[in-house]
Amino acid sequence: MAHELIDLLWRDHSAAPQGGARGPRAKVTTSEAVDAAIGLADAENLNAVTVRRLAADLGISTMAVYTHVGSRDDLLVLMIDAVHARQPRPPYGSELWQERVWQIAEADLALYAAHCWLLDVTDQRSSLGPGTIAKYDHELHAFDGTGLSDIDRDAALTFVADFVRASAQAHRPDPHAADTAEVWLAWNQRLAGYLGDSYPLAQQVGAAAGAAMNAAYSPDHAWAFGLERVLDALTALIRTERRRPIDG
Known part of the structure; x- marks a missing residue:
């Protein structure tokens, strides 16, 4: 049975409750499960971090994962705290x-x-x-x-x-960053033709900022x-x- 989240967060503290001595030793530790989840999120994204995917990557059952982290929401909290600890x-x-x-x-x-x-x-x-x-x-x-x-x-x-x-x-x-920079350069004059004398302040400030940053936003x-x-x-x-x- 998984400990409460507060105990999982402080699992390495001397005052943290310890599991019983009976039963086989767990194949992975809670810290190893959290590390695997962090690696998965870093490599892909947060949506990739599911208990089922984590269990498959660790080579354990989904129920075994739940004994370590309680729930996916708890797992996310453990991940946040782990990266904060290592900063x-x-x-x-x-x-x-x-x-x-x-x-x-x-x-x-x-x-x-x-x-x-x-x-x-x-x-x-x-x-x-x-x-x-x-x-x-x-x-x-x-x-x-x-x-x-x-x-x-x-x-x-x-x-x-x-x-x-x-x-x-x-x-x-931004996967479109390179395209955006090219579009900014290619469409700048065409945009000016569409605008004409409209929005003079926006054109003045936008042109100055765009020239300074070589983009619409930096x-x-x-x-x-x-x-x-x-x-x-x-x-x-x-x-x-x-x-x-x-x-x-």
Whole structure:
């Protein structure tokens, strides 16, 4: 019988409940099943991760998989926490909070690039896992010395994380990207002929942006511009916090 999800998340902790000694040893471990599921999602997509497919890849029965993960939804939570646990967390190399925040933003963007399926699953239960908590604790320290309250520190990190997730979606590999670039170049003059004098501001700004990015949209440009604005907003918040009088 499978343990509850909280116990599966903390299965390597000394306080986690252990299975009985009776019966044959399982052919695979829970961690091996989770690793196989991550590999499948990375190689194909999240839709490929089914209990039946996972069982076939592992050479065990579907019922045996359920003894390890409980349900497919639980499996997804275990996968999220596992990739969070393995994300590199090097020491911060700067005393400036802005550079530390940029560092965690870049790290999270790289995590999404390595595991695009993370963009397709959201389950708040993953926040209960050791890998996710370790990631959260590390990223909170990016705001050390800012004077933010605990609540504002959490909100600031969420603000950054939401921006990174949206940007990661824009950076997601597009199978039509090459075709889009060619179409942009080939159709630019023809589009101008259709528009004529209509929408002059859209034409002016679109032409300037298109020339700068050589495309209708550049995720890299949007990333740099957007993250700078995120830092600007947080700078304003931190300045306000530092000016606030201390009670007592």
